[in-house]
Amino acid sequence: MPNGADTHCPYCALQCAMTLTPAASAAGAAPAPEAEPAKVDVPLEVSGRDFPTNRGGLCRKGWTSASLLRHNGRVTEPMLKGSDGVHQPISWDQALMLITTAVKDIQQQYGNDAVGVFGGGGLTNEKAYLLGKFARLALRTSRIDYNGRFCMSSAAAAGNRAFGVDRGLPFPVTDLDTASVILMLGSNVAETMPPFVQHLQGARDAGGLIVVDPRRSATAAFTGDGGGLHLQPTPGTDLALLLGISHVVVHEGLVDADYIEANTSGYAAVVRSLSAFWPERVQSITGVPATLIRETARRLAQGARDGGSYILSGRGVEQHVDGTDTATAAINLSLLLGLPGSARSGYGTLTGQGNGQGGREHGQKADQLPGYRKITDPAARAHVAGVWGIDESLIPGPGLPAVELLKSLGKPDGVRCLFVHGANVVVSAPDTNAVIQGLRSLDFLVVCDFFMSETATEADLVLPVTQWAEEEGTLTNLEGRVIRRRRALTPPPGVRSELWLMARLAELLDAPSTFSDDPETVFEELRLASAGGLADYSGIDYAMLDRGEAAYWPYPVGSTGTPRLFTEGFAHADGRAVMVPVTPSKRAVRSFADDSLALATGRLLEHYQSGAQTRRVSELLASQPQARLLIHPGTAASRGIADGDYATVTNERGEVLCRAELSNSVRPDTVFLPFHFPGQENANRLTEAATDPISGMPEFKTSRVWARKAVSTQEPASYTVPAGTRLPLHVKEAS
């Protein structure tokens, strides 16, 4: 097989197109010896490829992605933890036997739901689909959920409630190019998906980029120099802010009345719920001046009449205990203005993980079957049972959403054996100290990864799996467009695909139905399983994707797909969007009396998710080697913290120790930590496992913390640099 392929980036949901070609010097070469630390063995060369989403652009995460393929720290054999706590290689046969025995023993003793699965939004559609099937039919458990619960669940729940369907962007991303106004709600694309920024240029040129973020993020800074407006609400008050903007729309007669009449239900109740949120009152809640609230409403309305207005939401407003209601408030605002489904305007949410869209459609969720079907819907169960060739009664009922699933680890009636696929919960889940305790109380933990991630380190058994450039499959990008991932390189000998693993285990566990390890065969089955569902892929096949056709779901057989949703109405039975009145919950309005601060967690350009991958890329690590606490100079001064000092950030759940960076970009009542780092720098030690009652989304953005200058004058060591990472000299010396 020739090495090299047209594929997409392994990281975020923008899924930038890239071409991988064999590196002239390194193709097929053995890993470089330790004696030559400067020479990094990169078997493939990455180049940007022209595609509507990225137009040839890549960020430095994408540019450096190939350096992980032959990284020295790569796990290339199944690794079993010995009684001494050290992982030792074993054969695949041994590994499969161990798993089979563990699953059977535990289920016999504690019941089927004592085995659980934790999936990831980075898995291909094929893997995500098969993982759901594997859990229900081979493991016979209801206990499956995934890290997308920490990511897209609130926006998804709000989208389903309002529109009857959840596709992150219901329009191609290039539609944004001509917009006059774009309202970005808690989304920092300049760091999280830099090539996306191209699509904001039109709005910036028109002075219409409006960014809501408590921090003057890189994206918020684009609003300077006439680019638009930056609204800096105090954390936890986004919902009130959106109600304030909507209030102005209603009271200043900016509502698109014809649109409301023709396309929505629930308008009057929403108007009544907005009455109490006049701009000056909202100013008192949010800290955003009333003038800016009015200005935002007017610009959105004007934009809808000019080149178009878009409202885009991100994790900043969604990762809250009232995240679903906040996303609903954003949707209500967009409906009042008549944006969704109109030719030049719209509402969308920016999906985060690489396959955060496809990964939330095909059965990885506790309450879901393929095609975005509900597992409680008898018709859906019957359909999927038919495709799987099994009796419907074999499909378990709904399981537990991610946070509850993790809370149940090792508990009576909880999960005692867990499979983790494409997730690093020790770093990325809320309240990680509790998560680690849960993992350590398990009888058996299996982690599939390509590195000894912090979660893999906890595992009894680590299984080496393929990386993106070593596998075939499909992903669904943030626009709902299905794209092809292609193999450019043969994986190392001991590495297997998760499809293979699930197929083998299914056989050993005497699972009904069939489990193929061939991606295209699995996709063919996914097509059938999704047919007639909300996320219908039945008209899509590998051949058309390989011809370069743009395939947006729903794509029923015989159709040409759906680049733009809602042009003919919404997905509810009556074709109308449902407007649901929402109001800030008492729980969401938090007191920060005394000297506590609101902790918001977020991302850096150089790192992706838990950093399990990007912290192993020397260039990225050199640029951002450690977590830094962003703190306002005034807030720092009153705590005796100087720029570069080590600071402790504490609350009742844990403590983080890291360097402080003084910056005017955060509000004085807020501190910011990136969540990409493990150990003592792990921001999620401080976050709370409280969740949104509708979506199960945890609260990531308003944890109450106290910041102090670190007592010890001795600089604590940063976390241990992952084995096999070759650091540039200056970083080695610094750490």
Place this chain on the structure above:
Amino acid sequence: MSERIVVVGFGPVAARLVEELLPAVRTGLVQLLVVGQEAEAAYNRVMVAELGVGRTTAEALAMADASELEAEGVEVRLGVKVKRIDRARQNIVLSDDSTEHYDRLVFATGSRPVIPNLTGLNPDPSRPVLPAGVTALRDLRDAAVLRSAVAEGKRVVVLGGGVLGLETALAASEEGAQATVVHNGPFPLGRSIDRGSGSVLINSLRAGGVRMAGNARSTGVETSGPGGSFSALLLDDGSAIDGDLLVLSCGVRPRIELAEGCGLPVATGILVDHHLRTYHEPHMFAIGDCAEVRCPDAACVDCRTAAGPPGLVGPGWRQAEWLAEYLAVLARDGQAAADALEALPKEKPGVVVLKARGINLAVAGDNQADPWDEELLEAGAASGRARRQISQWADPEHGRYVKMTTRGGVLEGLVAVGMPRTAAELVVLFERSSELPADRSLLLRLDGPDQLDAGATSNDPQRTVCRCAGVSAASIEDSVADGCSTVGEVSKATRAGTGCGGCHEDIKGIIEKHFQAAAA
């Protein structure tokens, strides 16, 4: 057993109570009857002036819908008054002579405007019959009167320098009327602001087209307009202020006569304890403008300094939310469980943010002390309690003024004029009792132009030009020195400009600079 709750009054606070009780109504836990005197269900009274100047619609002010509530199982009686309450039988008697039983009764009767004692006005507070061209701007009909005056660009005289009076005058002026505010004292808003902010505020109002008549004592109204309508407000110095419409904005008084009539203890408002219960009457509660939280316990510290009803809607809504939970628990789990609920937290002094387009004003707490006013600063600084401190910024030429009164770094009072971001931040800090930064000037700079992207183009060679690929200016300069002469070549050599492309101009600049230097 299902409890029957009767809510007397259907204003914004009652609407919130009803809404919060809906889940209990749906499950049959409580039966709910709400009685409203006006023909309309609750609407946002706070915005009646906005309606009066044509900035919103009556539809948008609505806060409840009678037919939808009825569909949910709530009984709604509109356009009827409660005449009296028979506590012995737990009945209310309505103006149509029907009677209704209650297990629990909630007074949400609100307040009524104060009608000043002026010749030409009927002084009877319960049945004011105002001459044509005089309005207290309280309900939708009053708003319609103002609306037509504003639409015709008439002269509107506002009597009273309170928040609502200023808001009305400014909005009317901005929308085309000629507005005059008549107030006593040297500046409006009385003792809630200080002289500095008062002076700046007056100038700002004047700049907004409002005529300000201060230190004025009005004595009567002249009604020699068409059909005996208002023509002028008469002052005690013998002068008169001519106008076509007089808006009375002289404050409100709680509507307590119904409670008083059935023997409940009242002061300014209906007296209630920290559970919003009327004194010695377990079946009755009061919330909103008509309620005065002051418990019977003489030793209660919170109540020692309690003032009358705050007259703001925010505290009323919090009371409504709290009482809804209390009543639901009471109906479900009984008295002991309900009383075990945490009492309603004490309200902080109210924050006022002027609802206005042209002027930004926020005020809260006590603002009387000046930086060198030892007596006021030391007041209350006994037994280890810190003394008050004042930070102040005055720039009358540009209409800006801020005063922060703190104790132990926490705001006890604030007033900010003409500085929207500072005002917004201070209000949040006040509401949360958060400590201010030691350097108070940080808060004053929020409205400064330097807050936005200072020094975006520095000459530091280590500055990052391309954020997406993480390329410094020095690396780009090196690549240019090595022969790259176009953005494309630089991108190829360094990856700069290969992400979002936003730095292409910057790269071009570096290339041009290099070759200019070479040519020179």
